[in-house]
Amino acid sequence: MAGSAGNGAWSVPCGPLVAGARARLHCGARLGRRKGSSLLSVAGPGLAIAVAAVVLLATSCIVLFLRMRASRREADRLRERERGFRMALWASNQRFWDFHVPTGRLRYLVAQHDQRGIDHGLGSEEADPAAVIHPDDLPAAVDRMRRYVAGETAEFSSEHRVRADSPSGSRGDWVWIRARGRTVEHQADGAVLRVAGTSLDIDRNREVERENRIASEVLRSMSEAVAVLDERFRFLSVNPAFTRITGYAAAEVIGHGAEMLDSLQHEPARGRGMRTGLEREGRWSGELWQRHGNGEEFLCAIEAATVAAGSAPHGERMYVVMLSDITLQKRAEEELRYLANFDSLTNLPNRSLLAERLSRAIVRARREGSRVAVLFLDLDRFKDINDSLGHATGDRILRAVAERLQQAVGHDQTVARLAGDEFTVILADLAAPEDAERVAREIIMAFEAPLLSQEGQEVSVSPSIGISVYPDHAQVPTELLKRADAAMYQAKAAGRRTYMRYDDSMEATIRRRATLAGALHKALDRGELHVVYQPRQSLATSRITGAEALLRWSSPEHGEIVPAEFIPLAEENGMILEIGEWVLREACLALQRWRQHGLDGLTISVNMSVLQLLRGDFAGVVRRVLDDTGVPPQALELELTESVLMANAAQTAVKLHAFRELGVSLAIDDFGTGYSSLAYLKRLPITTIKIDQTFIADLGHEPEGAAITTTVVAMAHGLGLNVVAEGVENQVQADFLALHHCDEIQGYWVSRPLDAVACMAFIRNRQPPARSAASQPASSP
Numbered sequence: 001m002a003g004s005a006g007n008g009a010w011s012v013p014c015g016p017l018v019a020g021a022r023a024r025l026h027c028g029a030r031l032g033r034r035k036g037s038s039l040l041s042v043a044g045p046g047l048a049i050a051v052a053a054v055v056l057l058a059t060s061c062i063v064l065f066l067r068m069r070a071s072r073r074e075a076d077r078l079r080e081r082e083r084g085f086r087m088a089l090w091a092s093n094q095r096f097w098d099f100h101v102p103t104g105r106l107r108y109l110v111a112q113h114d115q116r117g118i119d120h121g122l123g124s125e126e127a128d129p130a131a132v133i134h135p136d137d138l139p140a141a142v143d144r145m146r147r148y149v150a151g152e153t154a155e156f157s158s159e160h161r162v163r164a165d166s167p168s169g170s171r172g173d174w175v176w177i178r179a180r181g182r183t184v185e186h187q188a189d190g191a192v193l194r195v196a197g198t199s200l201d202i203d204r205n206r207e208v209e210r211e212n213r214i215a216s217e218v219l220r221s222m223s224e225a226v227a228v229l230d231e232r233f234r235f236l237s238v239n240p241a242f243t244r245i246t247g248y249a250a251a252e253v254i255g256h257g258a259e260m261l262d263s264l265q266h267e268p269a270r271g272r273g274m275r276t277g278l279e280r281e282g283r284w285s286g287e288l289w290q291r292h293g294n295g296e297e298f299l300c301a302i303e304a305a306t307v308a309a310g311s312a313p314h315g316e317r318m319y320v321v322m323l324s325d326i327t328l329q330k331r332a333e334e335e336l337r338y339l340a341n342f343d344s345l346t347n348l349p350n351r352s353l354l355a356e357r358l359s360r361a362i363v364r365a366r367r368e369g370s371r372v373a374v375l376f377l378d379l380d381r382f383k384d385i386n387d388s389l390g391h392a393t394g395d396r397i398l399r400a401v402a403e404r405l406q407q408a409v410g411h412d413q414t415v416a417r418l419a420g421d422e423f424t425v426i427l428a429d430l431a432a433p434e435d436a437e438r439v440a441r442e443i444i445m446a447f448e449a450p451l452l453s454q455e456g457q458e459v460s461v462s463p464s465i466g467i468s469v470y471p472d473h474a475q476v477p478t479e480l481l482k483r484a485d486a487a488m489y490q491a492k493a494a495g496r497r498t499y500m501r502y503d504d505s506m507e508a509t510i511r512r513r514a515t516l517a518g519a520l521h522k523a524l525d526r527g528e529l530h531v532v533y534q535p536r537q538s539l540a541t542s543r544i545t546g547a548e549a550l551l552r553w554s555s556p557e558h559g560e561i562v563p564a565e566f567i568p569l570a571e572e573n574g575m576i577l578e579i580g581e582w583v584l585r586e587a588c589l590a591l592q593r594w595r596q597h598g599l600d601g602l603t604i605s606v607n608m609s610v611l612q613l614l615r616g617d618f619a620g621v622v623r624r625v626l627d628d629t630g631v632p633p634q635a636l637e638l639e640l641t642e643s644v645l646m647a648n649a650a651q652t653a654v655k656l657h658a659f660r661e662l663g664v665s666l667a668i669d670d671f672g673t674g675y676s677s678l679a680y681l682k683r684l685p686i687t688t689i690k691i692d693q694t695f696i697a698d699l700g701h702e703p704e705g706a707a708i709t710t711t712v713v714a715m716a717h718g719l720g721l722n723v724v725a726e727g728v729e730n731q732v733q734a735d736f737l738a739l740h741h742c743d744e745i746q747g748y749w750v751s752r753p754l755d756a757v758a759c760m761a762f763i764r765n766r767q768p769p770a771r772s773a774a775s776q777p778a779s780s781p
């Protein structure tokens, strides 16, 4: 065991050397004596004695001289050897030690210097291993020596800490050494007497080794792939993450060129860009697609740097490349970008991307002096479709609408979905505003063919379109959108399935809508609402069969407001539920009063909004109102617009059956404007069909109106349904309807809507009928 701390003398290696020199000197002396005895044998006794004495003296002097010279030379040689030995020890940074097994003493061989620094050769110093070896390392070191002495190991070898040369030295109190040794002397019984060897200060090495170990541990545990490349971009080494990320084991890549990972997605020049960057700048970073061992491509963020030539083992240039797989991260980023910019239902741009594209189109139009049109589309009655068919079908329809819209305007124009059933089209680089109207017409035509929903059900939707144009109507995207929206509302008010170009008067309309929506909230409490009744007449008997309850709003601030204006507002804000119940109760109370005045056999019809049908328990409300007012259920008819009832027969039928079970009749209002077929109606518990007044208005002018009317009457009768014609305004229409066996008529020709008292008077006046209906004009206009 050894250390660098001790000072002391060492005798083991010099002994044999000194002994050898002495042996040679003795041998020289013996030779001299043999030469002297041959001279004495040839001289006389006196002379001979004198000569002999002289010779002896001379010989002695020579011998002495020779001895001294030999001894001096031997000493020089020894000094030289010792110096060489010391030099060798110094050069190898090793210390020599000698361990005496029986005593457990340790001796060090060290260079000796006096106070003036003069070198006095090698010396030895004895030490107690327990005093020089670090207490933590001592047991292991002792054990290693024990195992060596016992013959369990071929060599003694140990790494441990020993006291440093200088306790106050900057390297601290302890230094790491690596000691190696072998047996140099055995005892008589063959047991090991002495073990000697060298110790090497590895404190610095150990630090470097530790750093290397940490560095390689860091490399091993890194989640990024790290590869070291040689000057020709061939792999020298890779870490485990490299294998994980690229799918290549170290053995598969080492010695191969880095281009084996090059993706087919990039031009070769892109890969070369990294190399050029590295060669020129010493570092490169960027993103590259790489090819995985399994052939799949993955996106990598790459950081590469040149290792300074001095740091490389043989002075050649090397590169360290760090790759992280960012495919998922990129995908997530793209998804986020997609979510931020696109509508996930239709895959169309959303409001934010629309605003961005519109801004860009405006900037370009300003530069080029062209126009940009914004088409704001809203699907007619889509809310009803959605509510009646269910949201899943509604979503499918919206997807189909998106596709058809994009097809109609072409893929080079932006079609966006803003919300619900609101779509927007940007028509960039327009030469004239009329071009926008042409596109709007094409869109409306494109929706003439029904959309096919997934269940194979045909559903028709139509858009109402508002148009605004830059720079004619507004300069900025938000204003353009607002104005196109205003124009769209006007298109709806104008009867739907049409388009309108913005004009300044529309602003006033929008403001009025907002004002009315606010006022409507208070209208019921303030008693501004009232119900009027429009009588219905049988064509066969001319009797008044009943009346339809129609809501009116007389606002002190806004005057008379027609239902077409405020009912949609009430539906939008949900007030229709409260208002509808109030109308129902008013109508039933009116009918009950008429009945109390002897007018029997009458039916009162009340309009029911889709919200009332689908939300809450309207059947329960109806039952309560009937109970409260005493009106028999068969005297009540609920009218639903055709769009409410369309398509999803099963869902709607369940709801409607609840009313039929109460004994209440159900009528389809505005029949012919919607999407249903008569055959489909078979599935619904309907009792009456009301032909829309637009077809009645056509009677006498348009053959289409007559054809539709007669067909509807015939088919409805085939289904056992009662048919009422709405909006009958003249005798021609009444005659036509009578001729074609329509059951009842309603319209100005019979009577305008009247208040409850006037209506009762009207009915009483008309009962019992005196003449045939076809020749009886309306008594009140």
Ligand SMILES: Nc1nc2c(ncn2[C@@H]2O[C@@H]3COP(=O)(O)O[C@H]4[C@@H](O)[C@H](n5cnc6c(=O)[nH]c(N)nc65)O[C@@H]4COP(=O)(O)O[C@H]3[C@H]2O)c(=O)[nH]1
Binding pocket: 534, 549, 550, 551, 562, 563, 564, 567, 580, 583, 607, 608, 609, 639, 669, 670, 693, 726, 727, 728, 729, 746, 747, 748, 749, 753
């Ligand atoms: N040109 C013309 N029009 C005629 C003629 N005869 C009647 N009308 C009008 O036609 C509409 C018939 O009502 P509707 O189809 O149920 O259509 C109604 C109905 O859908 C809705 N509505 C009215 N009151 C209520 C209500 O209490 N609840 C709900 N949910 N909707 C209502 O408002 C719509 C419009 O109602 P009104 O403005 O009262 O308009 C009424 C009526 O005044 C005629 O000979 N010629």
